[in-house]
Amino acid sequence: DMKVTQMPRYLIKRMGENVLLECGQDMSHETMYWYRQDPGLGLQLIYISYDVDSNSEGDIPKGYRVSRKKREHFSLILDSAKTNQTSVxxxxxSFAGDEQYFGPGTRLTVL
Amino acid sequence: TQTVSQSDAHVTVFEGDSVELRCNYSYGGSIYLSWYIQHHGRGLQFLLKYYSGNPVVQGVNGFEAEFSKSDSSFHLRKASVHWSDSAVYFCAVSPLNYGNEKITFGAGTKLTIKP
Incomplete structure (x- = not known):
């Protein structure tokens, strides 16, 4: 079954705390992405990963970093979270640059 | 840099009606266009794509889209909508040579189906 999973689904953190968002996929796709979605703005690309330890900044990488040590896992890290990082x-x-398979999302609230 | 515009933030139709969701883009080169659907509280799901060939492409669940180079458009259509089509629809564009590294999503069109 082709699936992208995300953990946790909901997270509340205080400003200044560290945040770890996890993503997994079972399709052996070499390319993985992290986006944030804010009302009225569509999706904004934070980071793209072309394979293990091969990551590239997207449009809004500031305040985020990523880690990909296995092809099936891709993590998004917020060091010292800020209130303006509250988002989904x-x-x-995806396989190369083709259609993307999305996870269910993580709703992050930074207080 | 490419841009994408979805001119209608909200569209409301009755079940069984036809619908067209509009997407216009700007980019000077070859382009990859796609549509995604997002049901409430869920991730996006791929509907269809175009990058060459027949400008009318068929997708899942009876959706189709037509590419027009002259109008810089890639409008999504469905002949007869079902209540389950209620969702937000996103148009996405990316330069064909860059793939998803340079992908840009529109702001989305919320489609509401009335019974």
Whole structure:
């Protein structure tokens, strides 16, 4: 079954705390993505990963970093979270530049 | 850099009606266009794509889209909508040579189906 999973689904953190969002996929896709979605703005690409330890900044990488040590896992890290990082975060994967498969999202609230 | 515009933030139709959701883009080169659907509280799901060939492409669940180079458009259509089509629809564009590294999503069109 082709699936992208995200953990946790909901997260509340205080400003300044560290945040770890996890993503997994079972399709052996080499390319994975992290997006954030804010009302009226569509999706904004934070980072793209082309394979293990091969990551590239997207449009809004500031305040975020990523880690990909296995092809099936891609993590998004917020060091010292800020209130303006409150958003819904989506992970996706694809075969090369083709259609993307999205996870269910993580709703992050930073107080 | 490419841009994408979805001119209608909200569209409301009755079940069984036809619908067209509009997407216009700007980019000077070859382009990859796609549509995604997002049901409430869920991730996006791929509907269809175009990058070459027949400008009318068929997708899942009876959706189709037509590419027009002259109008810089990629409008999504469905002949007879069902209540389950209620969702937000996103148009996405990316330069064909860059793939999803340079993908840009529109702001989305919320489609509401009345019974």
């Amino acid at each position: 975060y989506f992970c996706a994967s």
